[in-house]
Amino acid sequence: MNWGAFGVNLAVSAGAALAVMLVAFAVGVRTGLHRVVDVAWGAAFAAVALATYGMSGGGVGRGLLLTVLTVVWGLRLATHIAWRGRGHGEDPRYERMLARAPGNRSLYALRKVYLLQAALVWLISLPVQAGSYATGGTGGPALALAVVGTALWATGVAFEAVGDHQLARFKADPANRGKIMDRGLWSWTRHPNYFGDFCVWWGIFLVAAGSVQAAAVSVVAPLVMSYLLIAGSGKRLLERHMEGRPGYAEYVARTSGFLPRPPAGKGRGQSG
Numbered sequence: 001m002n003w004g005a006f007g008v009n010l011a012v013s014a015g016a017a018l019a020v021m022l023v024a025f026a027v028g029v030r031t032g033l034h035r036v037v038d039v040a041w042g043a044a045f046a047a048v049a050l051a052t053y054g055m056s057g058g059g060v061g062r063g064l065l066l067t068v069l070t071v072v073w074g075l076r077l078a079t080h081i082a083w084r085g086r087g088h089g090e091d092p093r094y095e096r097m098l099a100r101a102p103g104n105r106s107l108y109a110l111r112k113v114y115l116l117q118a119a120l121v122w123l124i125s126l127p128v129q130a131g132s133y134a135t136g137g138t139g140g141p142a143l144a145l146a147v148v149g150t151a152l153w154a155t156g157v158a159f160e161a162v163g164d165h166q167l168a169r170f171k172a173d174p175a176n177r178g179k180i181m182d183r184g185l186w187s188w189t190r191h192p193n194y195f196g197d198f199c200v201w202w203g204i205f206l207v208a209a210g211s212v213q214a215a216a217v218s219v220v221a222p223l224v225m226s227y228l229l230i231a232g233s234g235k236r237l238l239e240r241h242m243e244g245r246p247g248y249a250e251y252v253a254r255t256s257g258f259l260p261r262p263p264a265g266k267g268r269g270q271s272g
Contacts, residue, residue: 001130001133001134001135001211001213001214002133002135005055005056005133006129006130006133008055009051009052009055009056009129009132009133010122010129012051012052012055013048013051013052013122013125013129014118014122015051016044016047016048016050016051017044017047017048017118017119017121017122017125018115018118019047020040020043020044020047020118020121021037021040021044021114021115021117021118021121022114023040024036024037024039024040024114025037025109025110025114028109028114029106032090033089033090034090034091034094034098034109034113035085035088035090035091035094037094037113037114037117038081038085038091039078039081039082039085040078040114040117041077041078041081041117041121042073042074042075042076042077042078042079042081043074043075043078044074044117044118044121045070045073045074045121045124045125045128046070046071046074046075046078048070048121048122048125048128048129049066049067049070049071049074049125049128050067050071052067052125052128052129052132053067053132056132056133062131062132062134062142062146062207062208062210062211063131063132063133065146065150065207066127066128066131066132066204066207066208067128067132069150069153069200069203069204069207070125070128070204072157073153073156073157073200076157076160076161077160080161080164084164084168092241093237094109094113097109097112097113120224120228123220123221123224124201124221124222124224124225125221126217126218126220126221127201127204127205127207127208127209127214127218127221127222128204128208129218130208130211130213130214130217130218131207131208131209131210131211131214131218133214134208134210134211134213134214135211135213136211136213141210142210142211143210145206145207145209145210146206146207146210148203148206149202149203149204149205149206149207149208149209150203150207151203152199152200152202152203152206153199153200153203153204153207154203155196155199155203156195156196156197156198156199156200156201156203157196157200158196159185159192159193159195159196159199159260160192160193160196160197160200161196162184162185162192163184163185163186163192163193163196164193166181166183166184166185166186167181167186170183179247180245180247180248180251182251182255182263185260186255187255187263188255188256188260188261188262188263189255189256189257189258189259189260189261190235190239190251190252190255190256190257190258191229191234191235191238191257191258192260194229194230194234194235194258195258195259195260197225197229197234198225198226198229198230198258201221201222201225201226202222202226204222205218205219205221205222230258235257235258239252239257
């Protein structure tokens with residue numbers, strides 16, 4: 001690995017993530033809706049991947065594969081969240097956070113939301129960056145890891161896309177108003193989208209891990225993402241928000257909290 005060039009790329013990729021988040025911040029301040037940061041999350045990963053690909057000299061191989069996987073995932077996620085949030089007000093998470101802001105709410109949002117997420121994008125994208133600069137690791141084991149990693153990535157994207165579609169269709173039916181979504185993938189796991197993210201980033205790491213150097217540098221990234229999804233700002237906070245809704249305790253009792261498995265029992269969720 002060319003460590004000097006990789007070090008420069010770390011700085012450039014940090015700038016790319018920061019630029020996307022600062023644009024989102026400007027939009028959030030202008031519209032009064034800081035939920036725009038959720039759209040910027042996926043877009044920032046795509047920006048980092050594209051900046052890395054350009055800085056590393058482009059070409060085909062592991063770097064191109066990592067770029068494609070990251071850009072496809074990031075833009076799909078950004079597009080879906082933008083479409084889902086159209087016409088809605090502020091996200092309750094950000095409303096609660098900003099209600100506690102000491103002083104200027106916009107500067108508080110900048111520090112606690114946008115800059116923090118820019119830093120996380122930079123950290124979690126380390127497999128894309130390191131894998132694009134790593135040398136060697138192009139033989140049989142590396143190819144096998146690339147195949148397995150891509151398959152795991154595809155599984156994750158499928159869980160996210162199918163789960164998002166199923167949930168959107170469920171919510172669009174007025175007959176389901178106030179009910180717990182417990183159908184399709186949502187009957188196998190309470191969080192198909194978070195499980196999908198988990199698969200995507202472990203898959204990307206496996207592609208990068210065809211190089212021992214890249215694996216050593218970037219293994220922290222999928223570990224951090226796994227923590228965020230399961231015990232950090234993902235599953236834990238969403239379930240805290242859902243607690244107390246009629247029928248949710250029964251749904252929890254029969255449905256896996258993360259890893260998919262067949263549902264226990266045959267009952268449907270109760271109205272909420």
